[in-house]
Amino acid sequence: MVNTELLDVKIKESGLKKSQLCKAMGITYQAFRLKRNNVYAFTSQEVNTLCELLNIRTMAEMKKIFFS
Template structure:
């Protein structure tokens, strides 16, 4: 389950709009909202795009998308 609040914080921190992020992922705004609301899951390719777009560390990726911190 995605920690949507952390993902939204990262998106806001970068100054991006959700519509822009959805376009970068190649999905509709509605599809992106479903992923943020944990109705559907992010694909691995989408996680990798978000990692690069939002400058996420490996630890942040694990925490946001896989619900764990890596030591």
């Protein structure tokens, strides 16, 4: 499950808009919202893309956000 609160903090810290993240991942905003709210799971490629864009550098931080 995605820790939505931590993900939102990282998005705010990055200064990127959610629409920019969606474009980089190749998904719609609606798909992003559903995945962020744990209706569907992010794919491993989407997680990798988010980690790169949001400057998530450690495995511990990635697990804390995406696999809580």
